[in-house]
Amino acid sequence: MLPLSHDEVVHGKASLLGKMAGDRWQRFANLRALFALMWAHPGKKLLFMGGEIAEIREWNYNAELDWGLLGDALHGGMQKLVADLNALYRAQPALHRLDAEARGFSWLIGDDRNHSVFAWLRHDADAGNDVLVVANLTPKPQHAYRVGVPRGGRWRELLNSDAAQYGGSNLGNGGGVDAEWHAAHGQAQSLALTLPPLAVLYLRSDA
Numbered sequence: 001m002l003p004l005s006h007d008e009v010v011h012g013k014a015s016l017l018g019k020m021a022g023d024r025w026q027r028f029a030n031l032r033a034l035f036a037l038m039w040a041h042p043g044k045k046l047l048f049m050g051g052e053i054a055e056i057r058e059w060n061y062n063a064e065l066d067w068g069l070l071g072d073a074l075h076g077g078m079q080k081l082v083a084d085l086n087a088l089y090r091a092q093p094a095l096h097r098l099d100a101e102a103r104g105f106s107w108l109i110g111d112d113r114n115h116s117v118f119a120w121l122r123h124d125a126d127a128g129n130d131v132l133v134v135a136n137l138t139p140k141p142q143h144a145y146r147v148g149v150p151r152g153g154r155w156r157e158l159l160n161s162d163a164a165q166y167g168g169s170n171l172g173n174g175g176g177v178d179a180e181w182h183a184a185h186g187q188a189q190s191l192a193l194t195l196p197p198l199a200v201l202y203l204r205s206d207a
Contacts, residue, residue: 002038003046010059017054026139028054028074029168029198032081032161033135036200039085040122040133042099052082077167088159088202094124094131108132108148108185117195119147119185131158132203136195141171145195148187152179153207155191162196171196177203 004016013019016034020027031054038045050065054075057066069075089095098104109119116137121130132149136142149155156176162168177191184190195201 001046002041002043004038004051005046005048008048013058015055015058016051017056018058022139024074026198028078029139029162032078032166032168033137033198033200035078035082035085036159036161036202037133037135039089040095040120040131040200040202042105042122044099045089047082052079054078074167077165081161081166084159092122092124092129092131092158092202092204093126094122094129097124098122108187109134115142115145117142117145121150128205128207130205132191133200134193134195134203135200136197139197141197142193142195144192146182146184146190146192148183148185148190149179149205150187150189151205151207152181152189153205154178155203155205158202158204160196160199160201162199168199169196171199172201176206179205 017027017031020030050059053069055066070079104123106121108121109117119134121132123130134147154176157173160172162171164170171194173194177193179189179191182190
């Protein structure tokens with residue numbers, strides 16, 4: 001289980017948004033990245049009510065959620081992101097089918113302390129259904145950042161947590177990137193990616 005539960009947002013602990021560092025834009029970007037990482041990681045997800053609209057205050061059992069926040073583009077964008085993550089989770093077997101099996105996950109990058117970039121693959125039982133997850137956890141964009149991939153052809157962006165529709169800066173890869181014969185991370189081919197600030201990308205091969 002991967003819970004962001006009731007216990008995280010009561011008794012003086014602040015809301016999920018309130019725990020995030022940086023200015024207002026960075027706090028929202030950090031929360032979007034957290035959700036995208038959580039949905040991409042093995043394990044069943046639990047998100048307590050209010051997280052999906054980025055509540056500002058702690059949960060109050062005597063009051064309803066602050067639905068009026070959805071009139072703000074950043075709060076509305078968070079709701080849209082969670083909806084899209086849920087849809088993607090259902091549509092991509094690699095994100096859920098082998099949750100409890102080691103063969104469902106493999107690291108690509110877990111040691112880039114200079115850039116705070118992480119990358120992994122989620123696998124399905126059927127070959128070719130891999131989902132590549134790449135996270136840039138700094139406020140600095142990374143350009144031409146190379147990530148090894150297990151097959152060639154075009155890798156399509158399934159989700160970019162920095163997309164404008166979620167309230168992000170809309171920096172990305174124009175919908176997809178072609179693999180190149182440049183070995184990296186134990187793979188014969190790789191992608192040269194633009195990594196948006198404080199953001200997570202999901203990609204899948206069209207091959």
